[in-house]
Amino acid sequence: MKNLLPRIEISLPKIRHNARLLCQLYGSKGLSVMGVSKAILGDPSIALAMIQGGVNFIADSRIENILKMKQAGIVTTFVLLRTALSQAESVVNIADISLNTELATIQELSYYAQEKQKIHRIIIMTELGDLREGVLPKDLVKFIKKTLAFPFIKIVGLGCNLACYGGIKPDSHNMSKLSVLTDTIEQEFLIKLPIISGGNSANYQWYQKSSEVGRINNLRLGESILLGCETVNRQVIPGLYTDAFRLIAEVIESKDKPSLPSGEIGRDAFGNVPSFIDQGIHRRVIIALGRQDVLISGLQTSQEIKILGSSSDHLVLDSHNKRLKVGSEVSFNLDYGGLLTAMTSRVC
Structure with a gap:
């Protein structure tokens, strides 16, 4: 049968190559990578190519995409990037980790996690200038204190989002602030936060200019894996394919x-x-x-x-x-x- 038109042709080897090179690049300073699958609707074959390239997690903003990948047999740690209160039961059932900024949503996650006797891990997102999602730094200690009281909820990290809604660039100032907030929370509550997710494909220039990355040990990468570029100036990252x-x-x-x-x-x-x-x-x-x-x-x-x-x-x-x-x-x-x-x- 003749190829359908219009169609998208996808090169899985190029995506795998991009993921591998980026994992090596960021891994050289101790950063793990979440491969973000939202732009490709959680396509299982593309997610698998990312995993084969070395990503440590697959992250998506839609719980139905995560479910699709799991049903297709993809085995990895799945992270939900956008957690809705109305989907709390599904989030606990399907996602391994979710990003959160609202106590009401976390309370609902706790309810279903307790009902199922299942620990649900969360990353708390902090607001560092871009004005999309995030708990304000001045409110973070109080927020963490209340979150720690919820049963069957385990805080496993902090994160921030930049260069999306407000276009604010990741830089030494906001990345250092995330590191300081991490130290503050760990010392205040005597807990260990293993995942400090400093941003996304926009973090490339900050990373290249920085000899030290502080407490940042994770990035959430979609566009740079899929399209081979960073997202501040849309410049091609050397060695990556842009035509996958x-x-x-x-x-x-x-x-x-x-x-x-x-x-x-x-x-x-x-x-x-x-x-x-x-x-x-x-x-x-x-x-x-x-x-x-x-x-x-x-x-x-x-x-x-x-x-x-x-x-x-x-x-x-x-x-x-x-x-x-x-x-x-x-x-x-x-x-x-x-x-x-x-x-x-x-x-x-």
């Missing part, structure tokens, strides 16, 4: 047409008023791919092809001098947004 994922779509029309629409311009299908530059007649190609399938700005094309625009299920290209025939295939690389949306739309 390719989105392939079919040409359904290829004609010479004017570059300027005719008639009175109103709003397009998404409520925008488009504008155009008259560049004369050019080769105009339509691909069977649209906004319902993928974030169009997340598509990366060759220099021979320019994306002109899109609707829900059509992508319009200027193919310049490249003569693309009807039925031929066009290949795109993906950035993180492109990968996330393409996988979520189940193009593959």
Whole structure:
């Protein structure tokens, strides 16, 4: 049977290579790696490639993705990155560790853990400037004290999230603060915190510049494993593949047409008023791919092809001098947004 279109082609050897190189890189200073599978919807084959590359944990923001991987036979320590109170029973049943910031949620986890006579491990996330999730540093001691009172809950670490909502870069200041908070909590409560998760793929530059990493001993890596780049400046990490994922779509029309629409311009299908530059007649190609399938700005094309625009299920290209025939295939690389949306739309 002919290959389905559109489709995502995935190179598991390249993902395995990226995971192995990153585990070696961060492992040289004592950092373990959580392979983050949320962008690929917990695809078991990709998770396995990460594990074969050396990651110590698989982390995902959706409990159903973790369940899918476990049902597929993936054996590792699973970490839930986003814990909802309404899913507490499932979290205790399915995840080995969960990240938490709310006492009400931890109390609910404790209830189900006690009911099942099962210790549930948690990492407390702290707020260090990015203003996504996290307990404020000034509240952390009080928060930990209350958490320690919950039966069948074991605090196994602290963590922070940066370079996501607020775009705040990991640096020596916020990483040192996490180390200080770790020391404070351990001394205050006479406990040992074995996992200090300092961030994500954005931590690469901080790590490369730092001779000492303090108490940080873990990172949560998704994009750098999958797409080979750090996420502060989107620079390629030396030695990594950036093309482990390719989105392939079919040409359904290829004609010479004017570059300027005719008639009175109103709003397009998404409520925008488009504008155009008259560049004369050019080769105009339509691909069977649209906004319902993928974030169009997340598509990366060759220099021979320019994306002109899109609707829900059509992508319009200027193919310049490249003569693309009807039925031929066009290949795109993906950035993180492109990968996330393409996988979520189940193009593959």
